[in-house]
Amino acid sequence: xTGNVDFRSLVAAMAETIAANAERLTELDSAIGDGDHGANxxxxxxxxxxxxxxxxxxxxxxxxxxxxMKLVMTVGGASGPLFGTFFMTLGKELTEETDRAGFVTAFExxxxxxxxxGKSRAGQKTMLDVLYPMLEAMKQGADPxxxxxxxxxxxxxxxxxxxxxxxxxxxxxxxxxxxxxxxxxVALLAGAVAQTLKxxxxx
Amino acid sequence: xxxxIVIVSHSPLVAEGVADMVRxxxxxxxxxxxxxxxxxxxxxxxxxAITKAIDKAWSDAGVAVLVDLGGAETNxxxxxxxxxxxxxxxxTICNAPIVEGAIMAATEASGGAPLASVVATAEELSPL
Numbered sequence: 001x002t003g004n005v006d007f008r009s010l011v012a013a014m015a016e017t018i019a020a021n022a023e024r025l026t027e028l029d030s031a032i033g034d035g036d037h038g039a040n041x042x043x044x045x046x047x048x049x050x051x052x053x054x055x056x057x058x059x060x061x062x063x064x065x066x067x068x069m070k071l072v073m074t075v076g077g078a079s080g081p082l083f084g085t086f087f088m089t090l091g092k093e094l095t096e097e098t099d100r101a102g103f104v105t106a107f108e109x110x111x112x113x114x115x116x117x118g119k120s121r122a123g124q125k126t127m128l129d130v131l132y133p134m135l136e137a138m139k140q141g142a143d144p145x146x147x148x149x150x151x152x153x154x155x156x157x158x159x160x161x162x163x164x165x166x167x168x169x170x171x172x173x174x175x176x177x178x179x180x181x182x183x184x185x186v187a188l189l190a191g192a193v194a195q196t197l198k199x200x201x202x203x
Numbered sequence: 204x205x206x207x208i209v210i211v212s213h214s215p216l217v218a219e220g221v222a223d224m225v226r227x228x229x230x231x232x233x234x235x236x237x238x239x240x241x242x243x244x245x246x247x248x249x250x251x252a253i254t255k256a257i258d259k260a261w262s263d264a265g266v267a268v269l270v271d272l273g274g275a276e277t278n279x280x281x282x283x284x285x286x287x288x289x290x291x292x293x294x295t296i297c298n299a300p301i302v303e304g305a306i307m308a309a310t311e312a313s314g315g316a317p318l319a320s321v322v323a324t325a326e327e328l329s330p331l
Binding site: 034036039040043072073074075076077078079080081082084085117118166167 | 213241242243245246247248249250251272273274277278280281285
């Protein structure tokens with residue numbers, strides 16, 4: 001699953017899409033949160049990029065774990081532990097020989113770890129509302145492009161949702177009508193990963 | 204040795220202000236540390252800063268942590284996990300309002316109460 005794609009290009013693609021969309025993410029967060037999500041995510045992924053050579057020297061699972069820890073330490077908001085826990089758990093569950101089925105299992109554990117960390121579940125207008133549909137798509141055998149498309153649709157689907165967890169839940173009914181910024185970030189990252197996997201396939 | 208108190212706010216001004224109030228009302232009988240602000244100096248919380256604050260306020264009797272909004276709690280939970288055992292089980296986040304909770308917890312701690320009583324005293328302030 002991961003043997004033919006290197007950690008460097010994955011991180012570069014994720015950091016690039018977060019940087020390019022930081023303003024939009026912050027705007028989404030200003031509408032229903034505290035307006036720092038884009039800047040926080042950008043800082044986190046810049047920090048991971050800054051350590052790229054050191055990280056890329058590690059085996060893939062170890063690199064994921066270290067990148068997750070870096071996000072925890074540098075993002076600042078609750079997104080740090082949430083996105084960090086995702087990558088740390090994914091790294092913990094993967095081996096360098098993991099096949100597709102093994103990857104889906106690891107992904108599921110990582111999503112569950114995010115739910116536990118955030119004491120949240122599907123349907124509360126959070127990043128989980130994109131991660132769970134992605135997991136479903138993977139279980140159905142979708143390719144990375146289809147998983148990314150599902151992620152994007154799922155992020156859109158958070159717009160009419162009522163937030164019942166996270167800062168947006170303070171707004172109650174007023175949280176309706178805005179996309180959840182965490183959900184938007186997950187969809188962006190999914191798109192970046194799919195793009196990278198596709199370009200490596202073509203190479 | 205008395206239970207230590209850590210104050211974690213999104214704002215360094217709030218965290219420091221709460222710590223000042225605790226010092227003035229409770230005195231120097233308890234280990235006390237605060238942190239606030241994200242790693243870039245903006246509003247937010249930092250796992251690294253929280254870890255350092257817990258180290259600073261550390262007591263073998265344990266540490267009670269008062270937090271403000273969601274991210275402060277999530278980041279504190281992460282910090283406790285990183286600190287790990289055997290210390291982790293002696294660090295408790297109080298489900299209590301940050302200002303009143305810190306003062307009640309510190310008052311209880313200054314009398315030598317165990318961690319569970321310190322936390323329970325702060326949490327009496329929480330709406331059910």
